[in-house]
Amino acid sequence: MASAKFKKAYLPAHPEAWSLSEIIIDAEKCTGCGNCVKACAMGCLEIVDKKARLIDGKVCFSCSACISHCEKGAVGMRGFYNVEEGIFRTMSYHGDDGYPKIPEVEGIEGLTPVEEVIYKRRSNRIYSKDPVPDVLVRRVVEAGRFAPSHGNCQPWAFIVINDRAEMDYIAEKMDPFWRLLTNFYWTGKTNPLTRRILSLLCALAPGLMDQRGISGGTAILKPKDVFLGAPCLILILMDKRGMNDPGIDVGICGTNMVLAAHSLGLVTCWLSFSIGINFLPWLKRELGIKWPYKVASAIVLGYPRVNADTMVERELPPITWRKGGKVWTEMP
Numbered sequence: 001m002a003s004a005k006f007k008k009a010y011l012p013a014h015p016e017a018w019s020l021s022e023i024i025i026d027a028e029k030c031t032g033c034g035n036c037v038k039a040c041a042m043g044c045l046e047i048v049d050k051k052a053r054l055i056d057g058k059v060c061f062s063c064s065a066c067i068s069h070c071e072k073g074a075v076g077m078r079g080f081y082n083v084e085e086g087i088f089r090t091m092s093y094h095g096d097d098g099y100p101k102i103p104e105v106e107g108i109e110g111l112t113p114v115e116e117v118i119y120k121r122r123s124n125r126i127y128s129k130d131p132v133p134d135v136l137v138r139r140v141v142e143a144g145r146f147a148p149s150h151g152n153c154q155p156w157a158f159i160v161i162n163d164r165a166e167m168d169y170i171a172e173k174m175d176p177f178w179r180l181l182t183n184f185y186w187t188g189k190t191n192p193l194t195r196r197i198l199s200l201l202c203a204l205a206p207g208l209m210d211q212r213g214i215s216g217g218t219a220i221l222k223p224k225d226v227f228l229g230a231p232c233l234i235l236i237l238m239d240k241r242g243m244n245d246p247g248i249d250v251g252i253c254g255t256n257m258v259l260a261a262h263s264l265g266l267v268t269c270w271l272s273f274s275i276g277i278n279f280l281p282w283l284k285r286e287l288g289i290k291w292p293y294k295v296a297s298a299i300v301l302g303y304p305r306v307n308a309d310t311m312v313e314r315e316l317p318p319i320t321w322r323k324g325g326k327v328w329t330e331m332p
């Protein structure tokens with residue numbers, strides 16, 4: 001049983017075990033502006049003859065960024081990234097004919113202002129070069145500082161890099177790490193020996209070896225900009241000694257920050273590719289990152305060149321209810 005689970009751990013060698021969503025471009029509406037191409041973290045799209053189209057063989061992870069960044073409403077998506085077998089098997093509901101638009105509001109008429117932001121705030125991947133005043137960056141970090149945490153242990157620290165030249169320097173230094181990891185990953189497609197090693201790594205560190213992350217890692221290699229052209233980067237450091245699971249605490253902390261940024265007229269994108277720093281001791285030293293800290297994630301922020309805020313569709317996780325002696329799982 002366990003061996004069957006691990007057999008298809010290295011997904012690129014088993015295309016029969018997974019499937020992609022279908023991205024549909026309405027050629028009538030598409031002006032060839034290229035916003036969807038810039039917004040796609042996986043490098044899945046290209047412009048040919050002034051129209052957007054999917055590039056064959058790229059792994060689309062159904063993130064909806066091409067939809068949210070298309071001001072012409074020319075992009076649609078059917079279905080979701082889906083893995084049928086193995087350790088990366090997706091657990092959400094995957095129907096054939098589309099998904100309900102979140103939210104399904106019941107009970108209270110309309111959305112509350114907080115719900116409105118939760119549902120419509122999107123990760124932005126197209127930034128203006130305008131700098132963010134330090135005073136606003138401080139307000140964003142402050143919102144993180146006041147996040148709840150296990151036992152109020154506050155297992156975080158921040159490195160604010162409100163300087164594009166410094167961000168370029170970090171991107172330059174991280175590039176070889178991502179190049180090495182992603183190049184090695186793709187060798188498994190043709191080399192049976194590395195495939196065996198990769199299958200083992202997929203089982204040991206599925207979070208790092210998920211083919212969606214690796215595809216993104218490939219797509220951000222230079223000359224692309226891992227920091228999405230944004231003017232400001234905040235590294236969120238996690239104190240590894242944090243109570244219970246400090247990853248939860250820093251996640252909440254970052255959520256406070258992106259929501260506060262939104263309320264200040266800024267846009268953001270989480271940037272976990274920044275964890276590359278953890279694998280480069282000399283870069284960690286330069287940035288002053290020492291035990292017990294590691295880079296948990298990061299956020300880029302700035303002003304938008306494209307307004308990406310909109311409702312998108314989301315998968316449905318299994319939701320089990322238990323009430324009055326009854327148990328039921330809600331699916332659409």
Ligand SMILES: Cc1cc2nc3c(=O)[nH]c(=O)nc-3n(C[C@H](O)[C@H](O)[C@H](O)COP(=O)(O)O)c2cc1C
Pocket residue numbers: 041063064068121122123124125269270271272273274297
């Ligand atoms: C913890 C975390 C890390 C992420 N890291 C990256 C990243 O490194 N690069 C990137 O382009 N997007 C990154 N994202 C953005 C996700 O791709 C995005 O949240 C997801 O596609 C859903 O889109 P939405 O935020 O617009 O709802 C990250 C998101 C989260 C929550």
Ligand code: SF4
Pocket residue numbers: 025029030031032033034035036037051052069070071072073074075
């Ligand atoms: S963002 Fe929309 S209009 Fe622009 S190229 Fe993409 S699909 Fe076409």
Ligand code: SF4
Pocket residue numbers: 023039040041042043044045059060061062063064065066067077
């Ligand atoms: S859904 Fe996301 S990964 Fe897929 S093509 Fe659109 S932007 Fe790229």
